[in-house]
């Protein structure tokens with residue numbers, strides 16, 4: 430469903446930070462990205478989310494050749510590909526439910542943005558998703574009073590309610606305690622299997638990649654040097670990163 434071919438990112442007047450990346454990801458796959466600091470993990474996710482301009486390459490998503498479609502392609506990515514940062518960007522003084530309902534500007538109709546009105550179906554859809562993320566009792570609590578793991582799960586619920594088919598998560602659990610990290614990753618894995626979601630997550634630390642991912646991709650100096658099914662890396666493979 431995602432087919433990236435020969436993605437290159439050259440910093441103007443600077444180095445090539447992604448070099449000839451070719452990558453496919455199918456529905457229901459949970460892919461971990463590993464690599465040393467500066468290897469290009471965040472840049473890869475940011476390019477897939479179209480938060481960075483590509484210097485070269487083709488990007489086919491869900492059968493659509495994104496760059497050939499102009500704005501329509503960019504809008505498709507904004508709507509269907511969610512980018513989750515380590516500290517999710519939420520409205521701290523609003524409730525979990527409100528945050529899930531709001532969505533991003535690309536996902537919310539102009540009418541709803543102007544009036545703040547919410548259809549009953551949307552309300553129920555948001556509550557269903559919050560329940561799925563195990564946060565029903567926190568739906569009406571302000572996000573500022575939530576833990577890091579709860580905030581991540583609200584951000585995931587928000588992405589899914591607004592139609593995300595892909596979640597790109599940059600170190601989604603690095604600041605969390607082990608139990609909260611496990612909960613977030615287990616939720617993501619379950620959603621992959623239940624909803625055919627594609628998750629691509631930077632999980633460089635610890636053993637999260639081998640415990641939760643179906644596949645691990647390793648980057649070194651902007652190139653893919655490793656692409657293995659979900660298992661522990663051998664000592665030799667770790668040396669490549």
Ligand SMILES: Nc1ncnc2c1ncn2[C@@H]1O[C@H](COP(=O)(O)OP(=O)(O)OP(=O)(O)O)[C@@H](O)[C@H]1O
Nearest residue numbers: 440443446464465466467468469470471472473633
């Ligand atoms: N705007 C920029 N201008 C110049 N260089 C940049 C820019 N953004 C990223 N880089 C460089 O691109 C390379 C890859 O950066 P990236 O943030 O993707 O690394 P990373 O693997 O995510 O690292 P970390 O694990 O430390 O977050 C780095 O060498 C970084 O310095």
